[in-house]
Structures are given as structure tokens and as C-alpha cells.
Amino acid sequence: MLRLFALGLAALTVLVVPASARDKLTIYTYDSFISDWGPGPKIKASFEAECNCELEWVAVADAVATLNRVRLEGSNTSADILLGIDTSLAAEASATGLFEDHGIDTQNVSLPVTWTDKTFVPYDYGHFAIIYDSEQIETPPASLQALVNGDPDQKIVIQDPRTSSPGLGLLLWMKAVYGNKAGEAWTRLSKRVLTVTPGWSEAYGMFTKGEAPMVLSYTTSPAYHMVAENTDRYRAAAFPEGHYMQIEVAGMLKSSRNKPLARQFLTFMTGPGFQNHIPTNNWMWPAGKISEPLPDAFDKLVKPAKSLLLPAEEVRANRKAWIDEWLKATTK
Amino acid sequence: MLATRSAGFNPAIIAAAVALGLIILAVATPMLALVAIAPSMPSLGADYLAFVWAITKFTLLQAGLSTLLSVAAAIPLARALARQASFPGRSIILRLLALPLALPALVVVLGIIEVWGRQGWVSTLVQGIGLGGPLNIYGLTGILIAHVFFNMALSARLMIASLEQIPPENWRLAAQLSFTSRHVFRHIEWPVIRSVLPGIASLVFMLCIASFAIVLVLGGGPKATTLEVAIYQSLRFDFDPPRAVLLALLQILLCAGLFVLGGRMATDIAVMSSVGKPARRPDQSASRFTDVLTIVAGLGFIALPMLAIVVSGVTAPFAAIVSQAVFWRALATSLILALTAASLALAMAWSMLAAQRTIMRRRTPSRTASALVSGLQASGSLILVAPPIVIGAGWFVTLHTAGLAGSAAPAIVAIVNALMALPFVLRILRPAVVGQAQVHDRLCASLGISGWQRWRLIDLPVLARSLALAFAFAAALSIGDLGAAALFGSADFVTLPLLLLQKMGSYRSFEAAGIALLLAGFCLGLIWLAEQLKPGAQAQ
Numbered sequence: 001m002l003r004l005f006a007l008g009l010a011a012l013t014v015l016v017v018p019a020s021a022r023d024k025l026t027i028y029t030y031d032s033f034i035s036d037w038g039p040g041p042k043i044k045a046s047f048e049a050e051c052n053c054e055l056e057w058v059a060v061a062d063a064v065a066t067l068n069r070v071r072l073e074g075s076n077t078s079a080d081i082l083l084g085i086d087t088s089l090a091a092e093a094s095a096t097g098l099f100e101d102h103g104i105d106t107q108n109v110s111l112p113v114t115w116t117d118k119t120f121v122p123y124d125y126g127h128f129a130i131i132y133d134s135e136q137i138e139t140p141p142a143s144l145q146a147l148v149n150g151d152p153d154q155k156i157v158i159q160d161p162r163t164s165s166p167g168l169g170l171l172l173w174m175k176a177v178y179g180n181k182a183g184e185a186w187t188r189l190s191k192r193v194l195t196v197t198p199g200w201s202e203a204y205g206m207f208t209k210g211e212a213p214m215v216l217s218y219t220t221s222p223a224y225h226m227v228a229e230n231t232d233r234y235r236a237a238a239f240p241e242g243h244y245m246q247i248e249v250a251g252m253l254k255s256s257r258n259k260p261l262a263r264q265f266l267t268f269m270t271g272p273g274f275q276n277h278i279p280t281n282n283w284m285w286p287a288g289k290i291s292e293p294l295p296d297a298f299d300k301l302v303k304p305a306k307s308l309l310l311p312a313e314e315v316r317a318n319r320k321a322w323i324d325e326w327l328k329a330t331t332k
Numbered sequence: 333m334l335a336t337r338s339a340g341f342n343p344a345i346i347a348a349a350v351a352l353g354l355i356i357l358a359v360a361t362p363m364l365a366l367v368a369i370a371p372s373m374p375s376l377g378a379d380y381l382a383f384v385w386a387i388t389k390f391t392l393l394q395a396g397l398s399t400l401l402s403v404a405a406a407i408p409l410a411r412a413l414a415r416q417a418s419f420p421g422r423s424i425i426l427r428l429l430a431l432p433l434a435l436p437a438l439v440v441v442l443g444i445i446e447v448w449g450r451q452g453w454v455s456t457l458v459q460g461i462g463l464g465g466p467l468n469i470y471g472l473t474g475i476l477i478a479h480v481f482f483n484m485a486l487s488a489r490l491m492i493a494s495l496e497q498i499p500p501e502n503w504r505l506a507a508q509l510s511f512t513s514r515h516v517f518r519h520i521e522w523p524v525i526r527s528v529l530p531g532i533a534s535l536v537f538m539l540c541i542a543s544f545a546i547v548l549v550l551g552g553g554p555k556a557t558t559l560e561v562a563i564y565q566s567l568r569f570d571f572d573p574p575r576a577v578l579l580a581l582l583q584i585l586l587c588a589g590l591f592v593l594g595g596r597m598a599t600d601i602a603v604m605s606s607v608g609k610p611a612r613r614p615d616q617s618a619s620r621f622t623d624v625l626t627i628v629a630g631l632g633f634i635a636l637p638m639l640a641i642v643v644s645g646v647t648a649p650f651a652a653i654v655s656q657a658v659f660w661r662a663l664a665t666s667l668i669l670a671l672t673a674a675s676l677a678l679a680m681a682w683s684m685l686a687a688q689r690t691i692m693r694r695r696t697p698s699r700t701a702s703a704l705v706s707g708l709q710a711s712g713s714l715i716l717v718a719p720p721i722v723i724g725a726g727w728f729v730t731l732h733t734a735g736l737a738g739s740a741a742p743a744i745v746a747i748v749n750a751l752m753a754l755p756f757v758l759r760i761l762r763p764a765v766v767g768q769a770q771v772h773d774r775l776c777a778s779l780g781i782s783g784w785q786r787w788r789l790i791d792l793p794v795l796a797r798s799l800a801l802a803f804a805f806a807a808a809l810s811i812g813d814l815g816a817a818a819l820f821g822s823a824d825f826v827t828l829p830l831l832l833l834q835k836m837g838s839y840r841s842f843e844a845a846g847i848a849l850l851l852a853g854f855c856l857g858l859i860w861l862a863e864q865l866k867p868g869a870q871a872q
Contacts, residue, residue, distance in 0.1 A: 031830075032838045036658050064568050071571060072369065072729050089569075155450070160548060162565040194450070195470045196553045198545055198564075201836040205442050206549075208841055209644075211449045224839045283839070319569065324379075331555045 023053040025261050027250075028066045028079040031059035039274075039281035046273040053261055062199075063165060063248075067093050074098070075255045080262045083123070083250035083269075088168050088319075090249060091312035094119050100254045104263050108270035108288045111247065112307040120249035121266045123274065124284035126218040127243035127304050128169045129236040130156065136213035140237040144177050147239075148189045155194035156214035157203040161323055164199045165246070170216050171326055172315060173244035176308040182322070186329035193330075208234075219243065219302045220283050226297040227280060235302075242306030248284065348687030351680040358751050359718045362726020363580065366573040369729055373574060384562065384579070388586070391558040394472065394547065395540035398479035402536050403529065405480060406487035409630035411521060412623035413488065414495035415616055419624075425631060427859050429489040430804050431638065432482045433756075434812035434855035436829045437545040438836065439641060439848040444478050444550070446640035453636070474550030479543065483536040485634050490535075493801055494528045494763050495521060507614035516615050531759045534591055538716040538755070541587060559583045563719045573725070580722045587717045641848055648846025658826060659847075663854070666811050666828040669742075670858060673749035674806035678799065680750065681757040685765040689773075715751040723748060742825060749813055753806035760805065764798040765791075804859040811855050828854075 034040030034057040044055045060066045063084040070077050075098065085093055093099060101118045109115050115122055130147060132140045137154065141147040147156070159167030178185045194212045197203040207215035219236045226232055250269060252262045268274055270288035278286045279294055286294075413422065432440065447453050450466040458464060469477060502520050511519070544560045551557075559579055566576035653659055715723075727748075731740050768791060776786050792799075814829045826834075828851050835844040 031834055035834050035838065036656055037838065037840070068568065068571055068725070069728070072725060073732050074369070076732075092571075160554070162554075162561070163548075163568060168569070190553065193553060195549055195551070198548045198561075199837075201833065202438060202441065202545065202549050204839070205438070205836060205841055205844075206445060206449075209442060209445060209449075210451045211445050221839075228839070327554050330553055 039277035091316035243304035344686035347683030402483035410491035434808035443637035470552030645849030673810035676750035749810035
């Protein structure tokens with residue numbers, strides 16, 4: 001039994017021992033980014049082709065967890081770059097004091113909003129949207145207000161803002177549109193909420209199983225179904241009040257021992273070698289230069305008339321209070 | 333002889349002390365590490381305390397009700413399955429009862445929704461025959477359905493294991509006395525069930541207290557917030573490690589307190605061992621009809637969500653799944669983890685039980701020895717209510733500080749999984765081992781058989797069935813575990829449940845459904861394998 005245990009440990013250890021020799025750049029990110037079907041492996045290949053270095057991806061479960069890992073490790077983290085947190089966490093990340101200004105030329109960056117942050121560089125973006133099943137719903141809600149006030153028997157599944165990034169996104173969306181009246185709006189919306197899941201996967205899984213005809217996701221979600229499954233059954237509802245944005249960013253750590261290489265990567269990140277892999281691997285809009293046309297499916301996606309984004313510092317200062325407001329309004 | 337024994341410590345006691353130390357170390361180290369990195373004390377205002385009080389009440393309510401229902405429903409099911417020893421497909425049913433443990437909560441939740449949801453099978457049936465609108469299980473009902481699904485199966489399996497150890501002599505006697513089913517229950521079955529009930533109920537209670545995804549998804553919203561959710565929240569967006577540790581301690585103390593209360597109701601383990609051949613139970617034919625009904629109903633409840641998982645899994649693109657190298661890597665990692673964790677859990681449980689046996693053999697156990705026994709019993713369960721996110725984050729800090737984050741992580745995952753399996757293993761082995769001890773101790777002493785010889789010649793053959801079952805549960809638990817494995821996630825350390833979650837998280841729900849099915853299949857394979865490794869099976 002002991003021998004079996006020892007053997008097991010030995011085998012497990014073999015699985016995690018890295019092999020390295022060249023200059024190495026370590027990037028922490030969320031795990032779906034570097035899965036076989038994510039953009040990570042392709043980006044690694046194209047960056048290594050021009051940097052004469054080794055890019056090591058270290059994946060943690062999700063974006064919040066990557067930031068927390070760096071917080072747990074503090075200044076002796078082995079990460080050079082953290083990639084994957086979004087704008088609602090950016091101020092919190094800056095406040096840890098662990099990040100250094102990127103200092104790169106961001107002329108390639110293209111976003112629906114102007115980007116001025118000195119610490120983080122954006123690499124893709126998306127808009128939150130209510131995705132509906134066109135086989136269950138003929139006329140989707142035409143606005144956020146219609147969603148909030150609609151038929152309570154027509155259900156939606158959302159995510160918990162205490163545990164999930166899209167959940168936090170909807171909280172901010174409601175805040176951006178309703179301001180001081182967000183609490184009342186939540187009370188009304190909660191009548192339509194079938195359930196609140198801890199993460200995106202549970203909610204989207206319930207939605208595709210047909211349990212609810214609407215789910216909180218991204219405007220880009222239908223692109224996946226069109227490209228990979230050849231169906232336009234799942235569509236995004238366009239809201240004239242605007243759609244809240246999620247911009248995903250990367251930043252360089254102060255403790256990095258390889259800052260020139262880290263800067264080289266951040267610059268590379270805004271160009272085609274990185275950006276070409278974003279649309280059909282990460283299912284988000286590229287935030288930099290691409291050299292290949294976007295897939296046709298992206299043309300058919302809802303393009304929000306207005307992009308909503310609250311200032312990062314305001315989000316940081318008020319997140320807890322807004323979550324309390326949400327809790328009070330939805331547990332009435 | 334008594335003097336020499338108390339003077340020096342027996343190897344079994346030393347082994348047990350090591351196991352106990354390991355458990356305390358595994359739980360305390362991460363908590364201390366998290367407190368140590370804290371820049372400040374946790375922020376706990378009056379509002380927050382009121383919130384904690386409210387969620388504590390809900391946590392206890394849902395866990396208490398879940399336990400009550402699971403155990404109450406398990407008793408008739410266990411009796412029926414134990415009684416109908418020749419029920420067609422019985423051995424397969426028994427294996428299925430261990431399966432829910434191996435399935436990640438997310439998979440089970442979707443299976444339950446497929447059966448009980450608004451658009452589920454039951455809803456469709458109810459609407460089809462005109463009995464009203466769609467079912468709405470979201471709320472306490474949904475939480476209870478899911479918890480009973482997991483834990484009725486588990487409780488029934490553990491009860492059957494002890495019912496099967498009733499000596500055939502009892503059945504012959506019952507036949508001679510023309511016992512009815514009621515008599516059998518009162519005089520034979522209930523004493524056995526009662527002796528294992530506190531152990532089973534406490535296990536189920538802990539599993540329900542620590543339940544997280546099920547409570548949020550099926551609970552219908554933030555009204556169904558448990559301590560585990562608050563702990564998770566503290567360590568994610570709020571990033572307040574000391575608060576997470578405080579809440580984790582509250583959860584552990586809550587369970588510990590309830591066990592102290594519950595411990596007074598515990599009875600001694602019934603002595604059960606026999607050398608005779610299995611006897612036919614006198615009440616088998618008379619209760620056949622109601623037993624079949626009970627089995628069909630109980631099994632239906634457990635099997636339907638599993639069937640839903642199979643139905644969504646069979647159409648999965650298996651060719652695509654198995655053509656990915658990452659699938660095979662994940663499978664290898666999961667199998668090695670499961671086998672390592674299960675072996676380790678069995679070895680630890682054995683050393684703890686051997687120590688207990690040694691101590692109980694003494695006529696006047698020393699104070700230290702008694703304290704060790706109760707410590708062993710309580711701490712064996714500790715890890716189940718220690719939130720995986722706290723354990724994972726804390727261990728991460730510890731290993732990182734020691735510069736071992738990459739290399740030691742798999743070992744920690746295996747150890748944490750083994751510790752999580754320990755409460756199950758102890759509950760399966762303890763009645764058997766203690767019963768054996770009471771029967772065989774004197775015989776072994778008079779024949780001078782001890783140590784390895786005794787283990788090989790006496791214990792192993794008689795305990796083979798319990799060991800196989802314990803191994804199966806431990807392997808199932810760690811092959812399906814996500815908590816420990818997810819926290820050390822790196823590109824090179826992917827387990828099957830982790831891969832499944834990654835697929836779910838990137839729109840690939842068809843592939844995820846296929847992986848869930850394969851996961852269940854491998855788990856059944858492990859259970860079957862464990863059953864084949866019974867060197868002394870013919871002795872029974």
C-alpha cells in the first residue's frame with residue numbers, strides 16, 4: 001500500500017515538473033484561456049516564434065482566483081504578468097500595489113471607450129447581454145426596463161455577484177442604468193429570476209437544457225453556437241439603455257525579474273499575433289489589431305448602441321454597499 | 333501483562349497518533365497560514381454579524397432537514413435491499429449507491445433539473461396528465477431533493493453493510509421463534525441500525541453543511557445563503573482571509589458542538605461476527621411485495637437523475653473527447669489520485685482502528701489513550717466541514733512560502749482527498765473491526781497470533797468485504813473531487829472533473845456530458861475492481 005502511494009506521488013510529481021532553459025516569461029491566467037481549445041497554446045507558439053524565450057502559462061480556475069493567487073504570493077510571486085482580470089476588478093488589483101505601470105505604446109488598442117489606464121493593457125472585450133432561446137421566446141424583452149418589468153412566469157437565470165464576474169457585471173449594469181433606484185429594480189427583476197447560480201457554467205448549462213428561456217451571458221455567446229454548432233437558435237436581446245462592458249486586461253507585476261520581456265509581451269498582445277486568436281478561441285471581441293477578418297458570425301451579433309462602464313475606482317469603493325443593496329432587495 | 337502494555341506504546345497507537353497529527357496539521361496549517369498573511373483584523377460590523385446569524389440558521393435548517401429526510405428514507409430502502417438478497421441486479425444496485433459521491437455537484441444538479449425542473453420529466457408528466465402547472469423546486473425543496481439524492485444512497489449503502497453482518501445464528505433463531513417483520517426490525521435490525529445511525533447521520537449532516545453549488549443553484553437565490561457561500565465570498569471578491577478563517581472555524585465548531593450533543597445518544601457498536609454459513613432470512617418471502625415497491629421507489633429516485641446524466645451523455649462526441657491528449661492526461665491523473673488517496677485513507681483508518689482496538693482491550697485505559705480515541709473519532713470528520721477553498725488557499729500559501737508550490741501540490745491534493753475519504757472509510761470499517769476484535773481477540777491471544785500474521789490470517793479474510801467497500805467509497809470520492817484539485821490548478825495538473833468543468837465553462841456542454849458519463853463509468857470500474865480484490869472472499 002505504501003509502495004503504491006509512493007509510486008502515485010512519484011507519478012504525480014512527474015506531471016508537474018517543468019522543463020526550462022531559455023529566458024522564461026510566466027503568465028498567470030484563468031484556465032479556459034489556456035485549455036487546448038482556448039487561445040493560450042496558439043498565442044504561446046506565435047510569441048515564442050519571435051521572442052526567443054519560453055512562455056509559461058500558469059492557470060488558476062478563474063480571473064478572480066488569478067488575482068487572489070498573486071495576493072497570496074505577495075511580492076515573491078513567480079508571475080511576470082497577470083492576464084485575465086476585468087475592469088470591475090482592475091482598481092482592486094491596482095490597490096494591492098503589486099502592479100507596475102505598463103509603460104508601453106498602446107496605439108494598437110481599439111475599444112468602444114477611450115482607454116487611459118496606465119497599469120493595465122486591454123486585450124479583449126465583450127458586452128453583457130441577455131441571451132434568449134428563440135424556440136421558447138418569440139419576442140424577447142426590448143429593453144432592460146422591459147426585462148425588469150416583464151412577465152414573472154418567463155424566467156431568467158443569473159449569476160451571483162458575490163461569486164461570479166458576470167453576476168457582478170449585471171449588478172453594475174443595473175447600477176449604471178438605474179442609479180439610486182437599482183434596489184427597487186432588483187426587487188421587481190427578482191420575481192423573474194428562476195435561480196442565481198455561483199458561476200457562469202451552471203447558469204448557461206441550465207439555459208441550454210431549456211430550464212429557463214433567458215440567461216445572463218455575453219453578446220458574443222450566439223457566435224459560438226453559430227460557428228461551432230451551426231445554429232442561430234440562441235440570440236442576444238439588444239437593450240437601448242446600453243450594455244455593460246467587460247474589458248479583459250493584463251498587467252505587469254512589480255516583482256517581475258524580466259520586465260523588458262514582459263513589456264514585449266504586452267505590446268505583442270495588442271497586435272495580430274495575439275489578437276487573431278481571440279474571436280473564435282476566447283469568444284470575445286478583439287481589443288487590438290487583427291490581420292484576419294472576423295468570422296461572419298460576428299457580423300450577425302448584436303452591436304450595442306451604447307457601451308456602459310462605471311469608473312473602476314467607483315466600483316471598488318462601492319462594490320460591497322451595492323452587493324448589500326442587492327441582497328436586501330432580492331431577499332425581501 | 334497489563335503493566336507492560338501500559339508502560340510502552342504499542343506501534344498501532346503510534347501510527348494512530350501520526351494519523352491524528354496529520355489531520356490536525358492538514359486543517360490547522362492552512363488556517364494559520366491565512367491568518368498570518370492578513371494585513372489587518374477581519375472587519376465584522378454589527379450588520380455583518382446579523383447576516384452571519386441569519387445564514388447560520390439557514391445552514392442548520394437545510395442541513396438538519398436534509399439529514400433527517402436522507403436517513404429516514406434510507407432505513408426502509410436498506411432493510412428491503414438487505415432482506416431481498418437475491419433481488420435481480422442487486423449487486424449492480426449496491427454499486428450504484430456509491431456512485432453519486434463520484435459525480436461533481438454541477439453534473440448532479442443538471443441531472444436533477446432534467447428530472448425535477450420546470451421542463452423536467454416529472455413536470456412534463458404532471459402537465460401531460462393535467463395535474464397542474466410546471467413544478468417549481470427552486471428553494472428549500474430543490475436543496476432537499478438534491479441532498480437526499482446524494483445522501484439517501486450513501487446512508488442506505490452504509491446501513492446495508494452493517495445489516496449484512498448480522499450473524500446467521502440470529503436468523504435461525506428468528507425463524508424458530510416465527511418472528512414477523514416487525515419483530516425482526518425491533519429485535520434484530522434496529523439495534524444494528526441504531527448503533528451505526530449516529531455515525532451516518534453526522535456524516536450526512538457535515539456533507540450537507542458544506543454543500544455549496546447545490547444550495548445556490550437549487551436554492552433559487554440569495555435567500556438560500558449558507559456559511560460556505562459566505563466563506564467563499566470572503567476569499568474571492570472580498571479577499572478577507574481572516575474573515576474566511578473565522579467563518580470556517582464557526583462552521584467546524586458548530587459541527588463539533590452538535591456532535592458532542594449527539595454523542596450522548598450514541599450506543600456501543602453491536603457485536604456482530606459469525607463463523608457460520610449465511611442463513612436464509614425467515615422474513616424474506618413475506619415482505620417481498622413491499623420490499624420490491626420500496627426498492628423501486630428508492631431506486632427510482634436515485635436512478636432517474638443518473639439516467640438523465642446517461643441520456644445527455646450518450647450522444648456526446650466521444651470520438652472527439654478521446655482524441656484529445658488532455659483527456660488521457662486527466663484520466664491518468666484522476667486514477668492515480670483516486671488510488672493513492674484511497675490507499676492512504678485505508679492505511680490511516682486501519683491504524684486508527686487498530687489503536688482503538690488496542691486501547692479498548694485494556695481493562696483500565698489510560699487517560700491519554702482515551703483522549704486519543706475520542707480525538708481520533710472526532711477529528712476523522714473535521715476535514716469534511718473545513719471549507720476546501722480555505723484549505724486550498726492556506727496550503728497554497730504554506731507551500732509557496734516554503735518554495736514547494738509546484739512540486740508538492742499533487743501530494744497535498746492526494747492527502748487532502750485521503751483525509752476527506754477518511755470519515756467514510758472509518759464509518760465502514762469501524763463496526764466491522766470493533767466487532768471482529770471482540771470476537772477474535774481472545775482466540776488470537778491464546779494462539780499467540782499477532783501483528784502481521786493476525787492481519788493476514790484473521791482480519792483480512794473477514795474484513796475483505798468492508799475493506800473493498802471502504803476502498804470503493806474513498807476512490808469514488810477522490811475521483812469526483814473538485815475542491816482540492818481545483819485550487820492547485822495548473823496547466824499540467826488537470827483531473828477529469830476539472831476538465832469537465834473547463835468544458836462546461838467554454839460552451840462545450842456536450843463534451844462535458846460525455847466526460848461525466850465516462851467519469852461515472854471509470855468510477856464503477858474502480859468499485860468493481862475493489863470488489864474483485866478480496867483475497868479471503870471464499871472464507872465467507
